[in-house]
Amino acid sequence: xxPVHDPASDSDTHAAAAVxxxxxxxxxxxxxxxxxxxGEHTSESLNKSLLDHVWRKAGPGWWxxxxxxLAGSGLLLTCIVLLEWRGVGVWGNNxxxxxxxxxxxxxxxxxxxxxxxxxxxxxLLFQQKWRTSINxxxxxxxxxxxxxxxxxxxLHTGRPWFxxxxxxxxxxxxxxxxxxxxxxxxVFAISTYLTVSFLFWYVGLIPxxxxxxxxxxxxxxxxxxxxxxxxxxxxxxxxHNYKIAYLLLAGLSTPLVVSVHTIVSFDFATGVIPGxxxxxxxxxxxxxxxxxxxxxxxxxxxxxxxxxxxxxxxTDRHLENMNKVILATGLIVAYGYLMEHFVAWYGGNxxxxxxxxxxxxxxPFHRVYFLMLFCNVVIPQLFWFKRARTSIAWMWIAxxxxxxxxxxxxxxxIVTSLQQxxxxxxxxxxxxxxxxxxxxxxxxxFFCTLFLLFLKFLPAVAVSEVKELNQELKH
Amino acid sequence: MxxxxxxxxxLWTVAEFASAEALLAAVRAVRERGHQDVxxxxxxxxxxxxxxxxxxxxxxxxxxxxxxxxxxxxxYGFMYYIxxxxxxxxxxxxLPHPPPMFVPITFELGVLLSALSIFFxxxxxSRLPQPYHPVFDHEAFRTxxxxxxxxxxxxxxxxxxxxxxxxxxxxxxxxxxxxxxxxTP
Numbered sequence: 001x002x003p004v005h006d007p008a009s010d011s012d013t014h015a016a017a018a019v020x021x022x023x024x025x026x027x028x029x030x031x032x033x034x035x036x037x038x039g040e041h042t043s044e045s046l047n048k049s050l051l052d053h054v055w056r057k058a059g060p061g062w063w064x065x066x067x068x069x070l071a072g073s074g075l076l077l078t079c080i081v082l083l084e085w086r087g088v089g090v091w092g093n094n095x096x097x098x099x100x101x102x103x104x105x106x107x108x109x110x111x112x113x114x115x116x117x118x119x120x121x122x123x124l125l126f127q128q129k130w131r132t133s134i135n136x137x138x139x140x141x142x143x144x145x146x147x148x149x150x151x152x153x154x155l156h157t158g159r160p161w162f163x164x165x166x167x168x169x170x171x172x173x174x175x176x177x178x179x180x181x182x183x184x185x186x187v188f189a190i191s192t193y194l195t196v197s198f199l200f201w202y203v204g205l206i207p208x209x210x211x212x213x214x215x216x217x218x219x220x221x222x223x224x225x226x227x228x229x230x231x232x233x234x235x236x237x238x239x240h241n242y243k244i245a246y247l248l249l250a251g252l253s254t255p256l257v258v259s260v261h262t263i264v265s266f267d268f269a270t271g272v273i274p275g276x277x278x279x280x281x282x283x284x285x286x287x288x289x290x291x292x293x294x295x296x297x298x299x300x301x302x303x304x305x306x307x308x309x310x311x312x313x314x315t316d317r318h319l320e321n322m323n324k325v326i327l328a329t330g331l332i333v334a335y336g337y338l339m340e341h342f343v344a345w346y347g348g349n350x351x352x353x354x355x356x357x358x359x360x361x362x363x364p365f366h367r368v369y370f371l372m373l374f375c376n377v378v379i380p381q382l383f384w385f386k387r388a389r390t391s392i393a394w395m396w397i398a399x400x401x402x403x404x405x406x407x408x409x410x411x412x413x414i415v416t417s418l419q420q421x422x423x424x425x426x427x428x429x430x431x432x433x434x435x436x437x438x439x440x441x442x443x444x445x446f447f448c449t450l451f452l453l454f455l456k457f458l459p460a461v462a463v464s465e466v467k468e469l470n471q472e473l474k475h
Numbered sequence: 476m477x478x479x480x481x482x483x484x485x486l487w488t489v490a491e492f493a494s495a496e497a498l499l500a501a502v503r504a505v506r507e508r509g510h511q512d513v514x515x516x517x518x519x520x521x522x523x524x525x526x527x528x529x530x531x532x533x534x535x536x537x538x539x540x541x542x543x544x545x546x547x548x549x550x551y552g553f554m555y556y557i558x559x560x561x562x563x564x565x566x567x568x569x570l571p572h573p574p575p576m577f578v579p580i581t582f583e584l585g586v587l588l589s590a591l592s593i594f595f596x597x598x599x600x601s602r603l604p605q606p607y608h609p610v611f612d613h614e615a616f617r618t619x620x621x622x623x624x625x626x627x628x629x630x631x632x633x634x635x636x637x638x639x640x641x642x643x644x645x646x647x648x649x650x651x652x653x654x655x656x657x658x659t660p
Contacts, residue, residue, distance in 0.1 A: 042622065043518055043621065043622035044621065044622040047518075047621040047622055168553060168557055174561075174562055175562045175564070176557035176558065176561065176562060177557070178558065178564050178566055179554040179557070179558050179576065179577060179580060180558070180566060180569055180573060180576040181566075182579075184580070185579040185580055185583075188579070188580045188583040188584065188587075189579065189583050191587075192583040192584070192586055192587040192590075195587060195590065195591070196586060196587065196590040199590050199591070199593075199594045200590075202594075203594065203597070207518070207519070207620065210620040211518065211620045211621050213620070214617040214618070214619070214620045214621055215617075215621055226606060227606065230598070230603045230604035230605070230606075231603055231604050231605040231606040231607070231608060232603065232620070233516055233608060233610065233611075233619065233620075234516045234517050234518060234519075234619050234620050235514050235515065235516055235601075236514050236515035236516070236517075236521065236524045236525065236527075236528045236530070237514060237528070237530065237601065238601045238603075239517070239519075239520040239521070239524060239525075240524070240525045240528075240530045240533055241533045241534075241535050241596075241597050241600045241601055242520070242597060242601070243520050244533045244535045244536060245533075245535045245593050245594070245596070245597040248535065248536060248539050248589075248593050249590060249593055249594075252539075252586050252589055252590050252593075255582075255586070256583075256586050259579070259582055259583065259586075263579050263583075266579070464518055464519045465519070467518055467519050467622075468519035468520070471495075471519070
């Protein structure tokens with residue numbers, strides 16, 4: 001597709017060990033069996049196979065997914081309009097269950113986002129080469145998940161047009177936000193996370209946008225991608241600063257991702273509600289986030305690599321490694337459950353004991369509780385077996401069940417703790433309304449809409465990094 | 476494109492090489508012959524590319540450090556001023572200035588300003604965004620972002636002997652050699 005002048009340009013295939021990772025890692029021999037890139041490729045062939053899906057016309061499959069997603073976004077918009085028109089009473093929230101679907105979905109979406117940052121940042125710092133083909137996509141997932149997440153607390157305030165009160169600005173009232181409140185911490189954590197995730201994603205995209213510009217079939221596309229690539233030339237001077245900038249952004253994102261979910265867990269852990277204030281909360285939340293996020297990456301990667309023809313770069317080994325991470329973090333989550341129950345029993349606090357042993361395990365939502373245990377504790381154990389780790393069907397079903405399980409976990413933590421706290425006279429039942437479900441389904445649709453647009457218009461794989469990896473693996 | 480009332484400033488001679496190794500060898504040779512304004516173009520960072528170009532240590536880490544420092548200072552100072560000095564709010568009789576409670580936002584703002592300064596620092600140091608550059612005038616140069624390895628040597632029109640430079644680059648193994656005239660923006 002690119003106006004190639006002469007076949008000599010293919011000869012970068014026999015370039016000597018002249019390239020190294022953004023982390024300036026020396027080329028290492030890959031000791032594990034399954035390959036990270038299947039088949040023999042040159043930079044040119046990779047460029048073609050990885051960017052081809054951008055130039056191809058959207059097929060019926062894409063439209064078949066896009067239209068329902070767009071309908072989902074419409075449902076979200078309808079629910080938001082209704083919510084603003086009538087107020088938060090259209091939700092099932094009540095007294096004492098003042099936090100319900102809004103905060104459940106907020107935590108769920110944020111958690112899903114975390115795997116993207118983990119894959120792109122932490123695995124980059126550890127020089128895990130297997131991250132290269134899946135990082136772009138996981139980062140996009142982060143960005144869109146955080147957008148969905150940010151919607152909920154914004155609307156949960158009831159009057160979103162006053163949300164700017166959460167920001168420190170010179171108000172005529174003379175009063176600033178209370179910075180001792182974890183909800184204000186959330187504002188800073190989420191907005192920082194969104195901004196940094198976007199920058200990290202965009203900086204990674206710049207060289208690939210330039211590759212898109214230079215292989216565009218039409219002048220209009222060339223101009224659009226040219227503007228988006230900011231005039232990137234791949235100059236030695238650019239790369240010189242770029243490598244270190246990308247590495248530093250990764251270095252910043254790593255503690256950031258831990259801090260964000262820690263702060264989300266503080267929303268609960270600084271309160272006095274039974275079941276919310278165990279000290280294990282921050283690490284348990286972070287592990288849960290990574291667990292559900294990796295599950296979501298598997299859910300999305302399995303169909304995407306098939307439809308976009310990316311099986312040669314998102315290989316079975318990538319999927320197997322992700323399943324290993326799911327198993328490891330799943331065990332941490334299981335440990336978190338165990339500790340919560342142990343502390344309730346060992347601490348001897350009757351409210352905690354009531355919550356864990358009567359309310360959660362035998363209360364009105366005991367089915368959700370056991371579904372949570374089944375999905376989050378039993379299902380990941382499948383991944384001890386190589387056959388399950390490498391079976392596409394098993395891992396796809398398991399990844400969806402894990403996301404269901406993690407949603408149930410947030411439901412259990414929030415709803416059961418609130419509905420039966422200290423005074424039985426203030427207990428009440430909770431049931432979600434259609435608007436609650438509509439908004440949840442709506443954000444799923446909104447997420448898929450953004451994700452499909454991303455798959456259509458931007459390279460789903462970090463092309464420049466894959467070319468570099470391809471070169472490294474040859475030596 | 477370059478014939479539209481050009482006001483010559485610099486001449487850019489470019490050449491494509493078959494491999495990263497050949498490119499870096501050419502860079503070293505050209506720099507040894509006294510050319511200062513040399514640059515490489517490649518689809519991914521070249522191993523030892525910065526050394527071959529003789530680039531100084533990147534200033535991005537320093538910029539990031541200042542960003543982080545600014546974020547931390549602004550966040551803590553602001554929170555202290557608002558909650559402890561300007562308008563102390565008593566919530567549950569907690570201290571107006573509780574250092575541990577200020578840690579999360581201090582950290583977040585440090586990360587935020589550091590990340591923003593990395594991004595804008597990168598843009599500033601790379602002189603981006605820059606949609607037009609003389610090397611783009613060469614149609615074959617489009618391979619630089621997909622699979623080609625290119626060199627550029629720039630010089631003032633008065634002092635440069637572009638014909639000799641082009642011959643030299645061809646002798647070093649360069650193909651698609653061409654010289655572009657820089658236009659004023």
